[in-house]
Amino acid sequence: MNLLKKSLAAPAVCVIALLASGSALAGNVSPKNPYLADSFWPRYHGDPGSQKISPYAGPTAKNHRLRADEIQFKATGAIDSFSAAWSGKYPDGRRALWVGSFSVLSKLDADTFETLSTYVVRPGNILTSEEVERINRKYDKLIAEDKRQEIFDLADKYVGDKLRDDHTGNTYGFLNSKNERLFYFRDYKTGKRYLRYYGDAVAGDIESPIVLKREWELPLFNGKPFSMFAANMTFDGWAILVSNTGLVLAVNDDFSQHQFLDLAPTRTGGENLSAMQSFVRNGLATDDQNGVYVATFDFIARVQWTGKKLSMDPADGAWQAKYPQGPFGCGTTPALVGFGPDEDHLVAVADGEDKMMVMWRDKIPDDWKGIPGYDRRIAGVAPANFAGAKRAITRIENSPTTRDYGIFVANEQPSELLPPQGDAVKTFLVQTIPGGMNGTEAVGAIKWVWDPKNRVLKEAWNKPYKLTGGMCTVSTVNNILYCISRLNGKFNLEGYDWDTGKSKVRYELANSFKFFPWNDLVIDPSGAVLIENWLGMGLTRMKPKN
Numbered sequence: 001m002n003l004l005k006k007s008l009a010a011p012a013v014c015v016i017a018l019l020a021s022g023s024a025l026a027g028n029v030s031p032k033n034p035y036l037a038d039s040f041w042p043r044y045h046g047d048p049g050s051q052k053i054s055p056y057a058g059p060t061a062k063n064h065r066l067r068a069d070e071i072q073f074k075a076t077g078a079i080d081s082f083s084a085a086w087s088g089k090y091p092d093g094r095r096a097l098w099v100g101s102f103s104v105l106s107k108l109d110a111d112t113f114e115t116l117s118t119y120v121v122r123p124g125n126i127l128t129s130e131e132v133e134r135i136n137r138k139y140d141k142l143i144a145e146d147k148r149q150e151i152f153d154l155a156d157k158y159v160g161d162k163l164r165d166d167h168t169g170n171t172y173g174f175l176n177s178k179n180e181r182l183f184y185f186r187d188y189k190t191g192k193r194y195l196r197y198y199g200d201a202v203a204g205d206i207e208s209p210i211v212l213k214r215e216w217e218l219p220l221f222n223g224k225p226f227s228m229f230a231a232n233m234t235f236d237g238w239a240i241l242v243s244n245t246g247l248v249l250a251v252n253d254d255f256s257q258h259q260f261l262d263l264a265p266t267r268t269g270g271e272n273l274s275a276m277q278s279f280v281r282n283g284l285a286t287d288d289q290n291g292v293y294v295a296t297f298d299f300i301a302r303v304q305w306t307g308k309k310l311s312m313d314p315a316d317g318a319w320q321a322k323y324p325q326g327p328f329g330c331g332t333t334p335a336l337v338g339f340g341p342d343e344d345h346l347v348a349v350a351d352g353e354d355k356m357m358v359m360w361r362d363k364i365p366d367d368w369k370g371i372p373g374y375d376r377r378i379a380g381v382a383p384a385n386f387a388g389a390k391r392a393i394t395r396i397e398n399s400p401t402t403r404d405y406g407i408f409v410a411n412e413q414p415s416e417l418l419p420p421q422g423d424a425v426k427t428f429l430v431q432t433i434p435g436g437m438n439g440t441e442a443v444g445a446i447k448w449v450w451d452p453k454n455r456v457l458k459e460a461w462n463k464p465y466k467l468t469g470g471m472c473t474v475s476t477v478n479n480i481l482y483c484i485s486r487l488n489g490k491f492n493l494e495g496y497d498w499d500t501g502k503s504k505v506r507y508e509l510a511n512s513f514k515f516f517p518w519n520d521l522v523i524d525p526s527g528a529v530l531i532e533n534w535l536g537m538g539l540t541r542m543k544p545k546n
Contacts, residue, residue: 026404028339029053029476031288035177035237038088039095041522043174045399045471048232049336050285052401054523057477058495061544065508066493072541073514074113075132078158080104082519082536083171087179090206095525098181099532099539101170102162105181105198107210110524113539119198119210121185127158132537139513139534143437148418151433156426159535163425166244171519172230172283172333174239176253178203180213182239184228193218193226195239195251216255221247222262230333232284232292234305240292244278248294248303248310261303261310263296263320283333283399285347291317291361293336293347297329298322300349300359321359321377326352331397336361337405337450344452346379348407350396356382356407356448358457368455379450380457386411386444388464394444398471401481403498405452406460408474410467410483411435411444436468436516441486447501461501465494470517470531474498480505482529484517491515493529493542507544514540 030049036042046052079102087096087110095110103125107117120126127135135158142151162168166186173182180199186192196215202208218226229244241249246263264279285293290305304311304318312318323330329352337346337358345361358380360368370376386394394413401408414434420427435442445467449460465485472483480495491512495505509515517531524530528543 026338026340026343028343029403030336030339031235033233033235033286033288035233035235037085037175037177037179039086039175040525041084041086041520043085043232044083044172045283045285045333045335045520046473046522048235048286049339049402050283050333050399051335051403052399052471052473052520053403054473054475055477056475056523056525057527058473058475058480058482058523058529059493059507059527059542059544060478060480060495060505061507061546063506064544066542066544070543070545071509072113072543074108074539074541075129075136076100076106076536076538077103077127077132079162079168079536080106082168082532083173084522084530084532084539085173085175085181086110086524087175087206088177090179091204092206094206096179096206097539098175101173101536102165102167105183105210107206109206111526113541116207117210119212121183136513136534136537140511143511143513146438148434148437152421152426152430155429155433155535158537160423160425160429163428166227166229169228169230169244172232174231174233176233182231184231185215186227195228195241195255214255216251221249221260222265224262229278229280230283232286234286234290234292235288236290236305236307238305240284240286240305242280242284242294244280246279246296248292250305250310259309261312263294263301263303263312264298267298282330285334285336287336287339287345287361289317289362293334293361295330295332295334295349297325300330300334300347302347302361317362319377321375323349323357323375323378324351324353324355326395328352328395331395333399335400335402335407337402337407344379344405344450346450348400348402350384350400350409352395354384354394354396356384356396356400356409356446356457358407358450379455382448382457382459384409384411384446385462386446386464387462388443390415390443398469401472401474403474403476405450406447406498407449407457408445408447408472408481408498410465410472411442412467412469413442414440415443416440432469436486436491438486438489441466442468445483445496445501447498460499463496463501465496467494468516471520473521473523473529475523482521482523484509484515484521484531493544505544507542509542514538
């Protein structure tokens with residue numbers, strides 16, 4: 001297969017030179033949105049810019065196999081811990097951890113995982129903790145026996161229908177500054193759709209029950225139903241949402257005012273509730289200038305919220321740029337890069353084929369000539385040739401982790417792809433799960449860095465690491481990137497130097513789906529690393545001790 005043709009040492013030399021000159025460092029992070037919960041992780045992908053960085057130091061204890069007292073697991077249910085969000089501090093100093101995107105909403109004590117309150121959103125679809133543990137044991141038995149088709153069938157049984165449902169969009173919800181959870185709800189019986197805020201029955205009381213605070217029945221927009229796929233907040237306090245058909249909606253806190261924009265007014269085909277086949281199937285990033293970054297199948301867009309309307313007018317700062325789509329389009333939530341007044345402001349996305357791209361977020365520099373064959377908005381393009389991968393072309397589905405001018409992704413495609421199974425969702429499961437299984441591990445991890453002096457996106461390091469489907473997080477305190485790997489038949493918690501990719505720490509876990517991450521890794525205030533494991537079946541917290 002066509003791997004890197006040049007020495008892996010060469011890119012490292014380039015980035016070392018850049019770091020020495022200081023030109024590769026940006027230094028600033030995504031500004032805090034005062035209307036989101038006052039926490040380090042108020043929404044999926046963390047901050048408004050979807051950087052996936054953690055402001056706490058992760059573990060640095062000596063390498064060892066983690067003991068039972070260093071691991072904590074909380075069973076939830078299929079999809080219902082797909083998107084964890086931390087609240088601001090309550091008067092007693094505690095934080096709540098909100099989980100749930102399909103059947104139930106649960107409010108946990110963020111330190112102990114104790115369930116403080118549960119709200120049943122949709123009766124009849126709930127798995128008990130005992131059932132989740134039983135399902136996980138069955139997964140683990142099938143893994144040990146390498147009965148792959150049975151694993152895929154089991155996964156499809158418990159999460160397949162949920163991935164075909166528009167409620168998957170609640171993955172990309174958020175907690176606001178009042179510690180209220182935005183939630184999209186469709187009534188199957190009536191077909192009516194609602195936006196809801198759930199919160200504490202007693203404001204400021206972490207122990208109080210979850211209650212429905214307010215709701216709004218969603219009308220049709222341009223004759224189209226609104227099926228929420230992602231949400232974020234503007235920096236003046238409006239919820240900003242996008243549907244799977246490309247409708248963008250801004251709504252104020254009490255649902256009394258709204259504005260909308262159709263990104264695809266002439267596109268035909270109607271809505272598709274499948275998470276893998278819709279026009280929009282990624283999250284949103286927002287910046288402090290109220291730019292809203294959306295990845296659609298056809299183009300990447302900055303939608304501008306003016307405070308009064310949603311605009312695609314370039315005079316307001318909006319833009320859209322075509323990119324190579326491939327058969328599925330962009331698979332990544334846009335992640336912002338560069339924030340200071342003297343920094344280049346970029347947005348990073350993977351194209352629909354095998355490349356990482358960065359685009360100018362704001363006005364394109366007057367002297368920018370563009371890259372031949374690409375939209376002039378595109379500032380840099382770099383191939384994703386993962387070192388050690390058996391396949392030359394590898395699509396990127398996980399949103400990148402960004403810090404300073406660095407952009408990181410791990411390969412999540414298995415080294416051996418199984419044939420399609422006649423259904424987009426089940427094929428997605430079949431071509432994803434093996435990336436965390438023996439013999440077909442996904443191989444390769446790349447960090448790129450933007451060189452503002454030469455205006456080029458360069459490869460900083462490329463390692464043949466076997467990482468699983470989760471999105472890694474980097475600590476801004478100790479500069480370590482934390483990931484879950486697959487080595488010697490077991491999962492491991494890994495820590496790599498952000499600048500060089502060199503291994504810093506490794507903690508052996510076990511051969512259990514409890515350690516198979518599906519979404520963001522998060523470092524909590526205690527220094528533990530938390531993962532939302534296997535398609536929302538539970539939360540696993542790992543805190544290595546000296």
